[in-house]
Amino acid sequence: MNVSLDLALVLVLVLCVASVGTSRIGAAIRYFSFQAAAVAMVPLLIETRSGEISVHAWVLFAMTIVLKVVGVPYLLNRSVREAAVRTEVEPLIGFGLSLAIGGALVALSFALARQLPLLQKPPSDLLIPVAFSLLMIGLLLIVSRSKAVTQVVGYLIMENGIFLFGLLLLETFPWLIEMGVLLDLFVAVFVMGIVIFQINREFDHIDSHQLDSLKD
Amino acid sequence: MRAALHLLLFLVFPPLLMGVINRVKAAFAGRRGPPVLQLYFDLWKLLRKGAVYSTTTTWIFRAGPVVSLAATLVAGLLMPLGGGLPAPFAFPGDVILFAYLLATARFATVLAALDTGSSFEGMGASREVTFSALAEPALFLSIAALALARQSISWTSILSGQMAAWHLFGPAMAMLIGALVLVALAENSRIPFDDPTTHLELTMVHEVMILDHSGPDLAMILYGASLKLFLLGAIVVRLAFPFEASVPGHVALFVAGLLVYAVVMGVIESTFARLRMDRIPQILIAASVFAALAVAVILVRVNA
Numbered sequence: 001m002n003v004s005l006d007l008a009l010v011l012v013l014v015l016c017v018a019s020v021g022t023s024r025i026g027a028a029i030r031y032f033s034f035q036a037a038a039v040a041m042v043p044l045l046i047e048t049r050s051g052e053i054s055v056h057a058w059v060l061f062a063m064t065i066v067l068k069v070v071g072v073p074y075l076l077n078r079s080v081r082e083a084a085v086r087t088e089v090e091p092l093i094g095f096g097l098s099l100a101i102g103g104a105l106v107a108l109s110f111a112l113a114r115q116l117p118l119l120q121k122p123p124s125d126l127l128i129p130v131a132f133s134l135l136m137i138g139l140l141l142i143v144s145r146s147k148a149v150t151q152v153v154g155y156l157i158m159e160n161g162i163f164l165f166g167l168l169l170l171e172t173f174p175w176l177i178e179m180g181v182l183l184d185l186f187v188a189v190f191v192m193g194i195v196i197f198q199i200n201r202e203f204d205h206i207d208s209h210q211l212d213s214l215k216d
Numbered sequence: 217m218r219a220a221l222h223l224l225l226f227l228v229f230p231p232l233l234m235g236v237i238n239r240v241k242a243a244f245a246g247r248r249g250p251p252v253l254q255l256y257f258d259l260w261k262l263l264r265k266g267a268v269y270s271t272t273t274t275w276i277f278r279a280g281p282v283v284s285l286a287a288t289l290v291a292g293l294l295m296p297l298g299g300g301l302p303a304p305f306a307f308p309g310d311v312i313l314f315a316y317l318l319a320t321a322r323f324a325t326v327l328a329a330l331d332t333g334s335s336f337e338g339m340g341a342s343r344e345v346t347f348s349a350l351a352e353p354a355l356f357l358s359i360a361a362l363a364l365a366r367q368s369i370s371w372t373s374i375l376s377g378q379m380a381a382w383h384l385f386g387p388a389m390a391m392l393i394g395a396l397v398l399v400a401l402a403e404n405s406r407i408p409f410d411d412p413t414t415h416l417e418l419t420m421v422h423e424v425m426i427l428d429h430s431g432p433d434l435a436m437i438l439y440g441a442s443l444k445l446f447l448l449g450a451i452v453v454r455l456a457f458p459f460e461a462s463v464p465g466h467v468a469l470f471v472a473g474l475l476v477y478a479v480v481m482g483v484i485e486s487t488f489a490r491l492r493m494d495r496i497p498q499i500l501i502a503a504s505v506f507a508a509l510a511v512a513v514i515l516v517r518v519n520a
Binding site: 003006007009010011013014017018021095096099100102103106107110113114125126129 | 383385386387388390391497498501502504505506508509512513515516517
């Protein structure tokens with residue numbers, strides 16, 4: 001077994017669970033940034049297994065580092081600064097309970113991944129379960145937190161999961177999927193940054209639950 | 217011969233760990249600190265004193281420290297010390313007995329605390345039971361992960377030959393060590409969870425339960441606490457240093473590992489602030505979740 005690939009994937013999983021357990025938004029963004037760095041390593045580590053590291057793996061690595069490890073956290077930190085919110089005060093689900101639910105979701109993902117018929121064997125038997133876990137925990141963050149920034153972090157964690165899924169097709173479609181995913185991500189964060197800014201300017205806070213009910 | 221060496225190490229060594237932890241904490245605070253052997257002196261002093269019993273207490277109060285120490289001693293007989301010294305008693309399922317012997321020890325302490333009728337002791341007992349109930353899933357999930365990795369449910373075989381497990385499930389083993397260190401900190405009432413040197417009853421967890429014990433009773437409790445620190449440390453050390461060697465080399469490695477563990481504990485206690493009470497359950501749940509992740513990772517590999 002490839003120990004460094006395992007290490008990267010487990011690190012991704014641990015950081016993802018950690019971001020569910022923290023109440024500080026700055027910490028959640030930092031965990032996401034570390035997680036993205038670990039995710040960026042994964043295509044390189046997959047390719048080292050078969051020998052040569054191709055050019056597009058390097059490009060993918062560089063793009064991920066620039067966009068997700070540096071760019072997106074910078075944008076998020078800026079909107080946190082502008083909105084002057086530092087902590088997730090009243091989550092819909094408490095931190096202890098969301099940690100427990102997060103653990104259950106990870107277990108579910110591991111069970112689910114075993115049922116999945118795959119055409120080709122994945123590079124690591126942890127890849128699919130970890131990708132599933134990221135999707136589910138990202139969704140958990142989106143539905144259980146009330147601050148818009150934390151919800152964006154949840155979306156980004158989901159996106160990391162999709163990226164890991166995309167790596168299954170690394171050999172078949174080298175460029176297509178990654179470019180599409182990275183572009184989507186950038187546009188999405190751009191749009192969400194603007195939305196957060198607008199919500200904040202309009203209501204003086206970024207609590208998205210104020211948007212639940214319509215007013216006439 | 218090996219059993220005798222096991223007993224000697226288990227009975228004599230543990231108070232030294234407390235001394236090392238205190239010296240490390242003193243060094244961080246810029247003091248010289250008490251002698252490394254201070255706990256031995258304290259135990260000797262306490263053993264020569266008489267005990268004072270409140271008139272409101274019953275036999276339960278007197279039985280508490282005895283039962284607690286006895287249960288911890290029996291638990292120690294199930295724990296191998298390094299690879300060279302197998303446990304004097306080993307049978308399938310002793311991991312469960314080990315966990316519940318430690319729980320029995322705590323139960324006896326809690327009963328003795330409640331028997332005094334003091335509201336402070338009741339408060340401490342309530343906290344101790346709450347936190348240990350949350351630490352238990354983490355301990356059991358870690359045991360389950362180790363048992364899965366080695367396909368065995370006896371400490372002696374679980375804690376030998378973990379080198380292969382490191383190659384197969386390296387990251388999972390690292391997570392298990394993390395979870396077990398958190399459990400050890402919580403179970404031994406060390407700093408992020410509880411402050412062993414605090415002097416205000418309202419902030420105490422474990423210490424407030426033993427306020428009414430004196431003389432030989434207090435000695436038994438202090439000695440039992442050091443044994444418990446040693447036992448949980450033995451698991452962590454054996455996982456973190458899974459090397460195999462001949463018997464003298466093994467014992468030396470194990471003792472060195474335990475000293476490193478005591479230093480790490482001292483560093484953790486000196487560099488971390490104590491957690492707010494309502495944050496403690498969250499950290500313990502996190503420890504359980506990490507142990508559960510390790511179980512998941514190991515399950516994928518074992519069945520593949």
